[in-house]
Amino acid sequence: MSSKLVIGNWKMNGRHAANLALLGQMLENADINRDGVGLAAPAVYLAQLASVLQGSAMAVAAQDVSRFATDGAFTGENSAQMLADVGCRYVLIGHSERRQYFGEQNDALSAKLQAVAAAGMVPVLCVGETLAEREAGQELAVISQQLEALAAIKGQEYVVAYEPVWAIGTGKVATIEQIDAVHQQIRALVLQCYGASDSIRVLYGGSVKADNADAILSLASVGGALVGGASLEVNGFGKICQAAKKLI
Ligand code: 13P
Numbered sequence: 106m107s108s109k110l111v112i113g114n115w116k117m118n119g120r121h122a123a124n125l126a127l128l129g130q131m132l133e134n135a136d137i138n139r140d141g142v143g144l145a146a147p148a149v150y151l152a153q154l155a156s157v158l159q160g161s162a163m164a165v166a167a168q169d170v171s172r173f174a175t176d177g178a179f180t181g182e183n184s185a186q187m188l189a190d191v192g193c194r195y196v197l198i199g200h201s202e203r204r205q206y207f208g209e210q211n212d213a214l215s216a217k218l219q220a221v222a223a224a225g226m227v228p229v230l231c232v233g234e235t236l237a238e239r240e241a242g243q244e245l246a247v248i249s250q251q252l253e254a255l256a257a258i259k260g261q262e263y264v265v266a267y268e269p270v271w272a273i274g275t276g277k278v279a280t281i282e283q284i285d286a287v288h289q290q291i292r293a294l295v296l297q298c299y300g301a302s303d304s305i306r307v308l309y310g311g312s313v314k315a316d317n318a319d320a321i322l323s324l325a326s327v328g329g330a331l332v333g334g335a336s337l338e339v340n341g342f343g344k345i346c347q348a349a350k351k352l353i
Contacts (some may be wrong), residue, residue: 108140109322111346112143112166112197112266113143114166114331115147115337118147127337131144131339132161136343137339140162142163143164144158146167148168148188151167151191154192165192165193165194167197169183169197170183170184184220185217188224188226189225193226199214199230199254200268201273211250211251211254218257219257222258222263228264229263229331230266231266231310232265232291233270233310233311234269235270235271239269244287248294252265252299265291266308266309267288267307267309268309269283274312275311275312278311284321284327285326288309288324292307306328307327308329309327309330310333318330318348322352
């Protein structure tokens with residue numbers, strides 16, 4: 106497997122001036138300012154990120170995309186071609202917050218995956234079970250159903266992010282054993298169903314912080330991290346990126 110990928114997901118945070126200050130600090134940090142690190146910002150700030158990060162090795166990522174691939178009367182939407190046009194390399198698809206608050210399901214997510222791949226970017230399909238689903242022993246069934254969206258881009262490049270919903274923003278991290286078990290199962294499912302090469306990359310997300318990044322990222326089944334809260338601050342994010350860099 107190639108080196109680990111770290112994507113910081115700012116979620117609905119940021120302002121023009123604060124972004125500029127934070128990006129300036131990140132650019133000065135050699136653990137962050139390198140290939141294999143990306144930042145997912147709100148759509149209105151993507152052009153700002155692309156401009157500030159231009160010439161650096163860091164990648165720009167979008168947090169969502171329209172399921173409509175071609176320009177037209179879709180008020181409020183941002184197409185995959187637009188995201189590619191402003192310089193995005195990755196696009197998060199089906200984050201649990203999109204599933205929870207916007208009711209996103211596989212039909213829309215398949216269309217988004219297709220649109221992103223067709224625009225030449227790499228989709229990051231986010232999957233993960235809720236606490237109730239895990240307590241009912243259904244996590245694999247849920248994840249397997251969520252992975253079915255990948256059939257839309259069979260044979261094309263993509264990344265999967267496993268984010269147990271109960272570990273997002275809660276400070277509750279899945280144990281190393283839980284992470285390894287689910288990651289191995291995701292890799293097996295993807296290989297078996299969607300014909301991916303074994304370079305398939307599965308990121309872990311959910312309360313990844315400076316103090317747990319080493320243990321999580323050193324698992325062979327973990328291809329990187331999708332980092333929420335800790336990506337809004339340079340020191341913690343730098344330590345996570347450093348943990349990933351050690352494994353290059
Ligand atoms: P936290 O790292 O804040 O738990 O968020 C994880 C996440 O949802 C990243 O997409």
